[in-house]
Amino acid sequence: MSRITGGQIDRSKTLRFSFDGVAYAGHPGDTLASALLANGVRLMGRSFKYHRPRGVISAGSEEPNAIVELRSGARQEPNTRATVIELFDGLQAQSQNRWPSLKFDALAINDRLSPFFAAGFYYKTFMWPAAFWEKLYEPIIRRAAGLGSLSKQDDPDDYDKGFLHCDLLIIGAGPAGLSAALTAGRAGARVILADEDFRMGGRLNAETLEVGGGSGADWAAKAVLELAAMPNVRLMTRTTVIGAFDHGIYGAVERVSDHLAQPLPGKPRQILWRIYAARSILAAGAIERPIAFENNDRPGIMLAGALRAYANRWGVAVGDRVAVFTNNDDGLRTVADLKAKGLDVTLIDARQGDEVIDSAGRLGLKSITVRRGNGRTETLAVSALGVSGGWNPNLNIASNHRGRPVWSESLAAFLPPEGAIAGLSCAGAAAGAMSTHGALTTGADQAVQALASLGLTASTDLPQAEDAPVNLKAHWYVHSGKGRAWIDQQNDVTVKDVKLAKQENFVSVEHLKRYTTLGMATDQGKTGNILGLAVMAELTGKTIPETGTTIYRPPYTPVAMGVLGGRARGEDFKPTRHTPSHKWATEQGAVFVEVGYWLRTQWLPRAGETTWRQSVDREVLQTRKSVGICDVTTLGKIDIQGTDAGAFLDKVYANTFSTLGIGKTRYGLMLREDGMVMDDGTTARMGQNEYVMTTTTANAVPVFRHLEYCRQVLWPDMDVQLISTTEAWAQYSVAGPNARKLLEKLVDQDISDAAFPYMACGNITVKGTRARLFRISFSGELAYEIAVPTRYGDAMIRALVEAGRDFDAVVYGTEALGVMRVEKGHVAGNELNGQSSALNMGLGKMVSKKKDAIGMVLSQREGMVQPNGYRLVGVKPVDPAKALTAGAHFLAKGAEAVAVNDGGWLTSVVYSPHLGHSIGLGYLKGGDTRKGERLRVVNLLANTDVEVEIVSPHFFDPEGERLRG
Amino acid sequence: MIINHPLLGPRDSQEFVYLGDAALIRRPDGMADGALDKFIDYTYLRDNPAGQHRELWYHEQGDRSWLVVTRNTVSHEITAVELARDVARTEGRSK
Amino acid sequence: MANALKALTPLGHDAPVSETIGPVTITENVGVALASLASRLGREAEVATVAQAAGIPLPGPGRAETASYGAIWLGPEQWMIEAPFETHEDIVAVLKPLFGEAASITEQTDAWVRFDLTATDLPALFERLCGHDLRRNGTGSATRTVIEHLGCYVVRRAENQVSVIGPRSSARSLHHALITAAKSAF
DSSP: OEEOSOOSOOTTSOEEEEETTEEEEEOTTOBHHHHHHHTTOOOOEEOTTTOOEEOOOOSSTTOSSOEEEESOGGGOEEEEETTTOBOOTTEEEEOOSOSBOSSSBGGGHHHHTGGGGSTTHHHHHSOSSTHHIIIIIHHHHHHHSOOOOOOOSOOOOOEEEEEEEEEEEEEOOSHHHHHHHHHHHHTTOOEEEEOSSSSTTGGGGGOOOEETTEEHHHHHHHHHHHHHTOTTEEEETTEEEEEEOGGGEEEEEEESSTTSSSOOTTOOSEEEEEEEEEEEEEOOOEEEOOOBOBTTTSTTEEEHHHHHHHHHTTOEESOSEEEEEESSHHHHHHHHHHHHTTOEEEEEEGGGTOEEEEEEOSSSOOEEEEEOTTSOEEEEEOSEEEEEOOEEEOOGGGGTTSOOOEEETTTTEEEOOTTSSTTEEEOGGGGTOOSHHHHHHHHHHHHHHHHHHTTOOOOOOOOOBOOOOOOOOOOOBOOOOSSOBEEETTTTEEHHHHHHHHHTTOOSHHHHHHHHOTTOTTTTTTTTHHHHHHHHHHHHTOOHHHHOOOOOOSOSSOOOHHHHHTTOSGGGSSOOEEOTTHHHHHHTTOEEEEETTEEEEEEOOOTTOOSHHHHHHHHHHHHHHTOEEEEOTTSEEEEEESTTHHHHHHHHSSSOOTTOOTTBEEEEEEEOTTSBEEEEEEEEEEETTEEEEEEOSTTHHHHHHHHHHIIIIIOTTSOOEEEEOTTTEEEEEEESTTHHHHHHTTBSSOOSTTTSOTTBEEEEEETTEEEEEEOOOSSSSSEEEEEEEGGGHHHHHHHHHHHHGGGTOEEOOHHHHHHHHHHHTOOOTTTOSSSOBTTTTTOGGGSOSSSOOTTHHHHTSGGGSOTTSEEEEEEEESSTTSOOOTTOEEEOTTOOSSGGGOOEEEEEEEEETTTTEEEEEEEEETGGGOTTOEEEEEETTTTEEEEEEEEOSOOSOTTOTTTTO | OEEEETTTEEEEGGGOEEEEEGGGGSOOOTTSTTHHHHHHHHHHOOOOOSSEEEEEEEOTTTTOOEEEEEEETTTOOEEEEEEHHHHHHHTTOOO | OOOSSOOOOTTSSSSOOEEEETTEEEEEOOOEEEEEEEEOTTOHHHHHHHHHHHTOOOOOTTBEEESSSEEEEEETTEEEEEEEHHHHTTHHHHHHHHHGGGEEEEEOGGGEEEEEEEOTTHHHHHTTTOSOOTTTOOTTBEEEEEETTEEEEEEEEETTEEEEEEEGGGHHHHHHHHHHHHHHHO
16 A cells, blocks of 8 residues: 555655644645645544444545544544645644544443344434433433534634635536636636636546546646636635525635645635626536445445545555455446556446445454355455445535436436536436546537527537447345444444334435435435435335435534635624724723614713712712713614605604704604504604604614604605715713803803703804704703714814813713613613514504504504503612612512513613612503502512502603703 | 626625615605505504515715615515606606 | 714724725725705706706616716615715705705714725625626616625725724624625735
């Protein structure tokens, strides 16, 4: 076992790598699998369930066995297939699922206990008692069975996402894909040619077949050169198309840096591409399948095509004495190629009645037992066996939209369903054209047809190539012996397991899969699935097409979670929205809170304050005593103009706006069509045909969407135009008895109560800068909101703070804002919960029945207007020392805490520094008639039970004298 | 999915927000007799076809047009895309 | 009118930021005043006439144009008008007298952050940012699309120049996305 001549590796350079701590050397062009084989390493892993010694069986991404942990530290990646890991200098890999070592694995005892571990073992054994599952059974099973382990550290690499567009996406760059790309590229179409391999050419790199009179690999290399020179063609190596989505959208993962020790600075490890393709061709080739026989899973037994690929492409002889077990002519190519390399090769041709019936060799193949057609058995000492049961068209992606594969009797394989994915056609071996000539021809033809459907003309110019038939006689497994014959090597599924599934009546392919785990895990049964179906078909006396096949979902091969996330991790998980006062607030040491994407000031601690309550209490008391400033920019602002703007507002608000005077502001209540409250806010009339609506912070986007819906879909002839101005204006609330005095120091106009009364609005200037002023109040104080263009927002907060020095002004955050609104009895997010009506909120009279506003009709439904329905109430503890908790439910004194006694719940709770105790708002059944009643509020989660008195929700200045001051 | 916007051409559905059945265009008159029953029907009763469905989509991350998209709910094939305002006018909506 | 209040750029600095990464230069542009202009219903022709006389182009869907003013199509019968900030800080006060009650005009200058990007191969950058295909959309194309969750206008000013106009409050997130993509792509 060693290097032999030839191959597409660069022997002038040596790459050092290690496997299980042992140092080896390989060359550029090697995969980890080829380099290990070249170093005589056949044993690469232990199987999932029985911990059987396993080696590589394929030379591609379909590999079920040779899966390893790659790299170390935070970059350790489990379950990577040695067959597709491109060798780089310093590569470290470890085998998986073994302890203490790969050669001596303690859990190999499972193999001896195999009678107990048959299909369905876990379901049958660990059934009772149920409580044992989580604590006992599952941890044990997880430790014993399984694949690689995670580093449990943060992934240090970056991932990108991107978007590509093309006329024609070609999936796979073998002879069919290259032929299609040349045809389309020469015709001037925008082409993307993607291949998961790092070298384009597909099987041409693994064969000695001629194309155009030269070697196939040389033809492929020339084709790639020609394509690379075309500006309309994008060649994407190391790129796996992982799935077909709706309307010509394909997902693809490009491994930008996986062939390097680590990514270059600033570069991603991988990119998830979203490819928009007008047309696409699936030219993903075919995947060889084994024939099952007893002990067919020893290291050294592999697919015949893989054995040939290692010899031809990588210059590796897996063994010097080799046998080939085949049921088709392709196996004969392996025999011929290996003989040409000087190896001793024995042919076992199933078509002649010859079969391999057993093998021997604990950690690697030493011999096979062959039963000849004449019944004579013999033992052959071989260290490598190539098996070919035929080739399955790699139709995976073609069934992503649930198209059912179609059985081909001549290939004894499923073909891709035609037309199952709009715009996608198949070519080459993926379409069942198994010869090189067939691949070249169908690739070119499909490209011509795809381009024709786009109105482009292309012509074909094909090289000469072999067109040999397959000559296959279906043969799925060897009927002999009592030992186990493996079908799905990754999941340790044997012929016996399929028989057991049949015996227990799990005969449909979907049940078979779930019961035996056939076709699950990282390889998704790419090599072995068909064997399981064939065995089940035989057992049930049906044909394979009658038995059917499972179909495939994306992704085609395993995808790292990181690349699905792309850049969206850590603080880049979502955009951050900064308020205009953010820079100033940061300088002040503000505590911020996330409100959607916004960061808002929650409170501003001062020196000496050790708890948030100290800061918030101070902010509230000082605002009510003198004046406070708050950044309210995050509230949505929508500019509404047009001759029908007033009439439009009458439609979307429950109350009336068309009568609002110019220069006036009004509180508005917006309902959904089902009568529940959608949002609230103030709307100001800035001119005859000009209003400015404010929304809650959370609903800025939904309300804008709703208004566009109303104006385009419901009332298309209303003259109304909308645009958001949320971010255009920096807006500050200035509230408290000294609010006017503070603003008078900055505003150039007369804002006395006579000139600018309660609910007035208008355009003003602040020391010459354009601004807007609204005399509205959320806190219950004499209050204004003042807005300047956002670029001046930073200067404005500084100017307000400076002007406020004479009054000991405070800047307050969202907590103090919340305290003051509860003290004042204003509803906010907790009350606007999407399940509450205006009547629930004590705002029932705002709903005008004189006009057809959205939600009016259904707000009057019987169920919505019951006298004993929920009504907003104020709540205070009878013992002022007791704290309330939001979410607690109202219960009568002495009533048991069960649902039938539930009287409603506390929606919002704050500590009122003004009153010196906890206060709350809540929805109480019939609450409008129950003031003065004593109830309990019970929170079973917080384990609290507090006696409370029902009071008016207006704890503070109920007559509103302060805000009119 | 890709929605072929009548003004802007093919656009990725990730730019859109889905609302639902385009029957929402036919909002009853809230001031008419029997409005309550009509609104209950309008608000709560929907057909749920396996097949062709006319539905409202909003190009929120684009030009903010509301569209009526005719889509097959089984195959996702989209056979028509119209501006909802045009459809609404055709169906007699005004102001 | 003199401003006593000092302006900050969207990125929070006194002066605009410019950064060059490989072949791409990303520059914060604060020199343009913006206003949305929407025709009132039934007055579209009047708006077109006034606009033409004033040198305000009204490009079609997916397009941007420049005459005396610049303009970007926003939606049906709605455009974003661009003018030098120096001379048009109160841009509504300039436009309103021209259109009177034929159009709805709203100041938008500070609702947005504008980054101007110059590079020889901008499509290679934008394919990592958004689904808008710059290889098919040349000079004069303009569309709103999504970049890292943010609704942004992508305006192709010239073969080698694109403006990204995004929500101002997310200026830092958007800038970070542009810089990161540039480092990744080039």
